[in-house]
Amino acid sequence: MKLLFLHCDYIKFKPLKKALKSAGELSENEKKEQEVKECLVVLTAVEKGDSVKNVKDLIENVKDVAGQVKAKNIVLYPYAHLSSNLANPEIALHVLEESGKQLKKDFEVYRAPFGYYKEFELKVKGHPLSELSREIPASKIAKSILSGEIKIESKGKESVDEKIDIKQLLNEISKSRLDTSKLRDNDHRILGQQMDLFSFNEVAPGMVFWHNNGLVIKDELIKFWKEVHKKQGYKEISTPQVMDKRLWQISGHWDKYGESNFLTSYNNRPFIVKPMNCPGGMLVYRNGTKSYKDLPLRVGELGIVHRQELSGVLAGLFRVVQFTQDDAHIFCTEEQLEEEVIAIIDLIDFFYKKFKIDFDHIELSTRPEKRIGSDKDWDKAEKLLESVLKKKKMKYKINKGDGAFYGPKIDFHVKDSLGRTWQLSTIQLDFSMPERFELEYIDKDNTRKRPVMLHRVIYGALERFIGVYLEHTNGRLPTWLAPIQVRVLSFTNRSDKYARQVIKKLSEIEGLRIDSDLRDVPIPGKVKDAELMRISYIVVVGDKEEKEKTIAVRRGGKIKAFKIDGFVKQIKEEIDKRQSL
Numbered sequence: 001m002k003l004l005f006l007h008c009d010y011i012k013f014k015p016l017k018k019a020l021k022s023a024g025e026l027s028e029n030e031k032k033e034q035e036v037k038e039c040l041v042v043l044t045a046v047e048k049g050d051s052v053k054n055v056k057d058l059i060e061n062v063k064d065v066a067g068q069v070k071a072k073n074i075v076l077y078p079y080a081h082l083s084s085n086l087a088n089p090e091i092a093l094h095v096l097e098e099s100g101k102q103l104k105k106d107f108e109v110y111r112a113p114f115g116y117y118k119e120f121e122l123k124v125k126g127h128p129l130s131e132l133s134r135e136i137p138a139s140k141i142a143k144s145i146l147s148g149e150i151k152i153e154s155k156g157k158e159s160v161d162e163k164i165d166i167k168q169l170l171n172e173i174s175k176s177r178l179d180t181s182k183l184r185d186n187d188h189r190i191l192g193q194q195m196d197l198f199s200f201n202e203v204a205p206g207m208v209f210w211h212n213n214g215l216v217i218k219d220e221l222i223k224f225w226k227e228v229h230k231k232q233g234y235k236e237i238s239t240p241q242v243m244d245k246r247l248w249q250i251s252g253h254w255d256k257y258g259e260s261n262f263l264t265s266y267n268n269r270p271f272i273v274k275p276m277n278c279p280g281g282m283l284v285y286r287n288g289t290k291s292y293k294d295l296p297l298r299v300g301e302l303g304i305v306h307r308q309e310l311s312g313v314l315a316g317l318f319r320v321v322q323f324t325q326d327d328a329h330i331f332c333t334e335e336q337l338e339e340e341v342i343a344i345i346d347l348i349d350f351f352y353k354k355f356k357i358d359f360d361h362i363e364l365s366t367r368p369e370k371r372i373g374s375d376k377d378w379d380k381a382e383k384l385l386e387s388v389l390k391k392k393k394m395k396y397k398i399n400k401g402d403g404a405f406y407g408p409k410i411d412f413h414v415k416d417s418l419g420r421t422w423q424l425s426t427i428q429l430d431f432s433m434p435e436r437f438e439l440e441y442i443d444k445d446n447t448r449k450r451p452v453m454l455h456r457v458i459y460g461a462l463e464r465f466i467g468v469y470l471e472h473t474n475g476r477l478p479t480w481l482a483p484i485q486v487r488v489l490s491f492t493n494r495s496d497k498y499a500r501q502v503i504k505k506l507s508e509i510e511g512l513r514i515d516s517d518l519r520d521v522p523i524p525g526k527v528k529d530a531e532l533m534r535i536s537y538i539v540v541v542g543d544k545e546e547k548e549k550t551i552a553v554r555r556g557g558k559i560k561a562f563k564i565d566g567f568v569k570q571i572k573e574e575i576d577k578r579q580s581l
């Protein structure tokens, strides 16, 4: 960390506009010009390898200098220009926030907004101590990780002399950051808490911790996907999570995204955590000779990919760093292309009708500046996608320059609870990846030809789809997708025995997700809990039901009496047919 101390008569500063997309919003007061008199301005650049561990050093330095110049007012001023090796903004902000908090014990502390362009004016006192610079080295551990030098010696000796304070670390990673004050009631992050679906933790920014209930939804969506795709003639593969850098140089991902990929190494060879499934799929295609009879070859992969995003833009399940794509690649001849694109559009239509989600709009994204492949191929590809859209009489708008770096695409967008739109399905046409990987098939006349390919996803990212779908339904999922499909409640403890008989009978339905609430508390409380969990059917049994051998079934506020067998038949059919609500 680099620090420049300026002992000033005054400093005035005013934020102008965001310098970082991820910068937080400012309050009305923070937007105004601020003036602090008789102060020690601490221009600060937090560098790679720094962490909250360096806060202690920063405080010591501030106390030292402030003591010498007898300053009572401290202005913490983020100043990136002191270093060319800056930490990522989230860490820098965290260090500054923490330093500010701790300095408040001894000083009047002011913080200039982080991540904004600011105009500022200050008058430095002329005395010998009025300008001082200090450098705080990054912690030893962080430094050795950065330089790849970390070594743990085998004889139980730690090569780093720092003692690790587990309690402190646990405290650091246990902070929950979800601020629900600005969220709508049907925001998927609130539903996620109420229904116990998933959580996030700062040890893995933008990566989902799926709880049992959330994983049920994800798995059911995958099961449905697999059944439909099998019927549509898709094969399925699974390729490795990390692969040699050379593969990504061939595919072009290295050139395009470079170090913003997640990098790792093995046997002194650089590896990349896959940001896309395609290159792995190319290798599977190359493994064995293909004939024209194999085409069109439709190969699906529910692959987990990682892409670096600025931490400030991460938003629950909508924008994540790690996600599961319902990817597929279709290898075919140019003549087969149109039919295949139409088939994908029909498949997308089938899925979204099933979920009763309407698209907000459809975009045709054309060639970006940074791209691979010849202009001739781009012309052909863009023309083909547009002609299919016209043929299908679909409304679309052109999104100029926003295509993938290997081809143009058709994107399908939907709205969330705040009216923002998110891309889910996409179809991308690609002439260049088969070229780069020298894919071939043997044609009728025994000559080797190059296939073209389509990349496509239907859900897009399972995570984003689930977020959008939760908001569309306010968590009231169709029964086949509901994490808990039936909950049995006893009116009073007198009915517990009958309730157990009912549970036993209903549990004969294979795979039914059923639980019970036989607590000795008033029934309205139990019903409320079950409704908050968005359980499909709330079955209540009391004296009356026991006598009549029936059950009272609650759904969406309405109550209906059933014979058990009748209910079994109805719910079984509903789940088997994956009925929509």
Ligand SMILES: [Zn+2]
Binding pocket: 276, 277, 278, 327, 329, 455, 456
């Ligand atoms: Zn792909």
